[in-house]
Amino acid sequence: MPSPPSRPALRARYDQRRRRVIDAAAHAFAQRGYHATSVAALLQATGLTAGGLYHYIATKDDLLMLICDELIDPLLDRARAISAAQDPPQDQLREILHAWLEHIEAHLDHMRVFQQERHVIEGEPHWHEIRAKRREFERMLDEILARAQERGVMRIPDRRLALLALLGMVNYTPQWFHPGGRLDAAQIADGYCDLMLEAYAANSLRGSESA
Amino acid sequence: MPSPPSRPALRARYDQRRRRVIDAAAHAFAQRGYHATSVAALLQATGLTAGGLYHYIATKDDLLMLICDELIDPLLDRARAISAAQDPPQDQLREILHAWLEHIEAHLDHMRVFQQERHVIEGEPHWHEIRAKRREFERMLDEILARAQERGVMRIPDRRLALLALLGMVNYTPQWFHPGGRLDAAQIADGYCDLMLEAYAANSLRGSESA
Amino acid sequence: MPSPPSRPALRARYDQRRRRVIDAAAHAFAQRGYHATSVAALLQATGLTAGGLYHYIATKDDLLMLICDELIDPLLDRARAISAAQDPPQDQLREILHAWLEHIEAHLDHMRVFQQERHVIEGEPHWHEIRAKRREFERMLDEILARAQERGVMRIPDRRLALLALLGMVNYTPQWFHPGGRLDAAQIADGYCDLMLEAYAANSLRGSESA
Amino acid sequence: MPSPPSRPALRARYDQRRRRVIDAAAHAFAQRGYHATSVAALLQATGLTAGGLYHYIATKDDLLMLICDELIDPLLDRARAISAAQDPPQDQLREILHAWLEHIEAHLDHMRVFQQERHVIEGEPHWHEIRAKRREFERMLDEILARAQERGVMRIPDRRLALLALLGMVNYTPQWFHPGGRLDAAQIADGYCDLMLEAYAANSLRGSESA
DNA sequence: TATGAATGAGCCTTCATTCAT
């Protein structure tokens, strides 16, 4: 893998082609799995030859990391922005879920790969960076729930479990979501948000009764 | 793979050893992943030799199917029993979640493997049987939700999404659950059950207001 | 590369076959060079298949180290014995040269490989051990020269240069020696020994004159 | 590889750059070995681009031949001159050794490559020319020894072995020589020359005694 | 019965060289 060209004009073309390679790989990995996708299959999918592919990536593993990398950063940025704006926590929750599910919708293959190839990803040297970003994202979610509790908007018996339930339902989404289906990202986000807000509504009848 | 011994005394010992092989494999696959676990590693983990291992299994893939097989049937049986007994749907939901999470707790490695190695499992000829069982389980869950709706116990805006959310949170559990931790299977089951019941409570304040 | 069998009977057969592999590789490397000898060529030379070869070695590089390893130790042992026995230094020199050249004669291919593939060998992690042994051997040679000087048997203007000249002529030998030729190892050893003893004879005419 | 420019002004610049390429390659090959030095490394060392490099050479192998070619001819010319001038053979030996070791000193990298990459060089079609020149050089050395014997200046028990010993010590020199060290080319040449003259001195005491 | 040496197709990757731009 030679270093990318530094001249801007060439660099742009290089980046574009590289992106195409990464997306094609994400699609193939999502479809058939990382291990079942041979480099030969990637060559066919990209139309490149063996040597050509390795202009854009260092390793088949590396390809996996590239898929994951470009996945996390943009979502993390949006989450930070939402978290920084001091909207009411229930609004923040909805916004972050919308961002998240739109991200899943936009990068469905990448998300599927990220979910499914944990063992490979965790074996990479890069892994700790990805995990750190993941944790930051989860911490922001948790803080929203905490603020909702503090402000009396939600009453959550076990916040850790609530967070894990939320992570579970969202992370499972790529496994069944298919674009153009009955539900779009926004509807799913609203569904999950309502689910959480209703479940832990501070002023629910049962909530009031048990108080 | 020679056929198992037919004399009962020998058959018992055979079955016991085979179970030990399957469990060891489940542990290794859960820890390192199916592809990263070589047959050689399995040999070391079981203390068997190459020839010895293949007395108990036909194939490495086959091992994966064995792990999955013994996983689904007992849970499916319990679910059928719960479903057949005509308890109130909210009780059925709680019972099935308890059964489910106890199953996860008891077969944590197997569950992790089942979740993580989808691509391999889906490539097996056996796969359609497993999928059929899986779908039966999900259908039973769905029917409980449907009955709860019919009887006015729950008011679910989108039952498909509610089901998928539930599947997501439970299926995600093996990824973070660790035995002897703060929460046991029963507590998690109750947490999820409450979450669902509260979220879709028919007589919630907000539910009534928005109606 | 599986670990070698521990049962003595099997171990013997294993060691014998392994030796045959190493010798065949040494021959091929000596003939065509390390890089020009593909693993496929090694397979043909040994009659093994790809997987079979890798029962005996870990790596093609490893093979090179095996060739070198078994080369140095026996000679070093003989040199130590000669060095320990406190014969007159001129006898020690002759003995060590005989041992050395017989070693070259007996392991001609290995020696050629060792001389010719320096760059590969020096890149190996094992390299520092080999270098240490090599240096010990050279130090023993140097000590013999030093003792010869001390005892007035030789008068050496520049002992370092004398040692390097000796190393040069012996190390060059594998490049032209061919078994069954006009000169055998003993004759060459004597030739080199005489060359050194005459060149630095303490009581030579010119030596005396210049003193 | 386009043909070099024919206009003299351009040709000079071309030759100069080409020389720089060859020297850089010699340095890299000497340092890391021919096979371990990729063309990419050569590009970095020279500052050229792939296309650029191939203006000056036809092939990576070709580069090796260029390194060797410019190595032998000048030394051979000097040797011929020394051989033609009918000085006493002991003076010729000294002169040729001085020329030789100065050549080594001046082209240390090239000499190292020539010594170390025998297998590659011998695979080249060009090889027979180089070998012919090499042999001519060795024949001239041998003739000097023969003349010394004829004239009674030296008494050499085995002239072939004496020649091989000399070739060995000189050819080994590039492996340990380092410019600016304790010994310069002239001192080494004298050391080797004295070594040979003393070893085979016709009128040595022991020589006379043993006769 | 139990062993472990052997199989061999297929894997990922490299790199000297070319040629459209």
Added chain:
DNA sequence: CATGAATGAAGGCTCATTCAT
């Protein structure tokens, strides 16, 4: 002239599985 993306054959190596002993 110069560029650097692309070539593609060949490389070393793996590993689930078999079977002679």
